[in-house]
Amino acid sequence: MYPTEVTRKRFLCEDFLLESEFAKILYHKYAKDLPIIDYHNHLSPEEIAHNKKYRSISEVWLAGDHYKWRAMRTLGIDERYITGNASDQEKFQKWAETVPYTLRNPLFHWTHLELKRYFHIDTLLTGANAEEVYFQTTELLQENSFRARGLLQKMNVEVVCTTDDPSDSLEYHKLARQQASSPKMFPAFRPDKAFAAENPFQYIAYIGKLSDSVGFDINHYGDLLRALQNRIDFFAENGCTIADHGLEQLFVFTVGKYSPELLFQKLMFGQSLQPEEINYFKFHTLLELCKMYHAKGWVQQFHLGALRNTNKRMLATLGPDTGFDSIGDYKQAVPLAGFLNLLDSTDQLSKTILYNLNPADNEVLATMVGNFNDGSIKGKIQFGSGWWFLDQKDGMEKQINALSNMGLLSCFVGMLTDSRSFLSFPRHEYFRRVLCNLIGKDVEKGELPADDKWLGKIVSDISYYNAKAYFNF
Structure with missing residues (x-):
């Protein structure tokens, strides 16, 4: 016979996703009330500054x-x-x-x-x-x-880092800083368009925009690097400590295989580059940028693996970032190792966070970070949280498990929203519940000791304190 009543939990109750008593202790005592540091999102600085x-x-x-x-x-x-x-x-x-x-x-x-x-x-x-x-x-x-800031304050958000193009005036960051209101808002440097060499006419237009922002003409590749250094200095003066990049994959070449000056001139004359030339231009420009970040002591983030704008009809109708991207299956390990090694070989590898969009690359990135952690900084190279299609329960669990198995979960800098919405911050709560539940399961199975002070500190560190120290907030 089937039971007439099914024992079930109430949906979205206070113990949502928490499957053991120890998980409940970890979440409610050590994670729930901690502030949020959201070190990567796409919120509008204007809306925050004007408290929309x-x-x-x-x-x-x-x-x-x-x-x-x-x-x-x-x-x-x-x-x-x-x-x-x-x-x-x-x-x-x-x-x-x-x-x-x-x-x-x-x-x-x-x-x-x-x-x-x-x-x-x-x-x-x-x-x-x-x-x-x-x-x-x-x-x-x-x-x-x-209003915008009130919505952030309701979720106990302490810091938000927006995503900003090098040509941005940062006027709204300046305005927000003058207001001295919470949460703190900092820019993050996103220079993807500076090496987006696929379309020469779009590139020419962008170089014109960047020229206007720095106040001098960019006629040569050396001018481009000087302009990017100028903007990095400007961003640093306005509180920036993070650079971010959205890439299909990193590339590595022997330096000097192509002349970046000749490639730049071809672009500026409206000539299309060959695929390998495009990849080299990206590689060389990003390598130079990463050296600049290191000199500033910045954190660099690489979001790898998105296959973007797959539906060309809808791209032409609605434009990019409208929901027609997917997971890509690019080869990551060899070029990623080569690129990081080039920077490490001259001791110019900054604190780095690596994110993958393809779950098949979880173990690749989880082991890659260990190759370049050199003992100089706690958790210097990070395997970033589940991103985009992977920032859900299953994706978070797989990322946490891969990191735990092949690295040190205790050094992890935790969750971010990567969102354009001011209502997305319960994702931090979601992550914290998933984290506490996984550790709670280990305790229930006898795989970890039931020491809530020790495990609670680790949960607190991952939820908040590791990020606060890592980004020097």
Whole structure:
């Protein structure tokens, strides 16, 4: 006979994802209340500096969120309700209708965590209650405590590091610093366009923009390097200590195989480079940049493995970063080792965080970091947290397990949002629960001693203190 009642936990209860008593102790006593250091995201510095008020939950929650967009498209929802000209309420209605169908996708957990943590809404979002939730949240968003900085403060965010192009004036970072308000906001240097040699006409336009920002003409490759050093100095003056890069893979060549000056001149004359020439230009420029970072004592981050803009029809219609990217299967190990070794050979390898998008590369990166940890700095080379398609429960667990098996989990600098949304910060809570649950399971199985002070300190370090020390915040 089947039981008439099934024993089950209440969805999203205070012990959500915590499967043992020891996991509950670790999370509630040592992780839950720690501040958040979000050292990589795509938040708008302007919205933070101006403490933006949002007209509706659609503006703050759906706009720019390609995770949600992909789910809606999969369900057959017309683009008008995703990136089109439908009203905020119509877009929210279609998202609410989508939510029940996202079960077992991290969107289901994130959606309800975010509604609960920011708006104290504890009901499941559906098409039936969409109107009620829309007006309830939109009304709250008109209060001062629900403006951009207020939303960050609600999640106990201490530091946010935005992602900024070298040509950026950083005017909003300056404004925010003058206000001396919380959280602290710092820029992160993202120079991808400076070596994006695939399209010469786009490159020429970017070089013009960079020239304007530095106040001198960039006519030669040496001028480009001088301009990048100029901007690194400027970013450093404005509190920057991090550089970030989004790459399919790193490349390594014998220095001098091609002349970077000749390649630069070809680009500036509108001539397309051959694939190997493009890769060399990326390699050489990035190598020079990494030496500049080391001289500043910066942390460098490499996000590896995204296959971007796969749907050319939709790229032409909507542009990049609209939800048409996927995991790539690039070869990472040999060129990554070669590139890091070139920097290490001259003692110019900065603190480095490596992120992979292909889970098949977990063990590659987990072992790679050990090759270049030289005892000079605790956790100098880091295997970064589950990123993009991998920042969900299964992806986090696999990253933590690979790091634990092949490195030192205790030195890990923990989670980040990598998000464009001011409502995404419960992802830190999600990560902390996953972390505590894994360690709690080990205790339950007798694989770790039940010492909550010792294990609690490690959990606290990973959740907050390691990042605070690593980035010198």
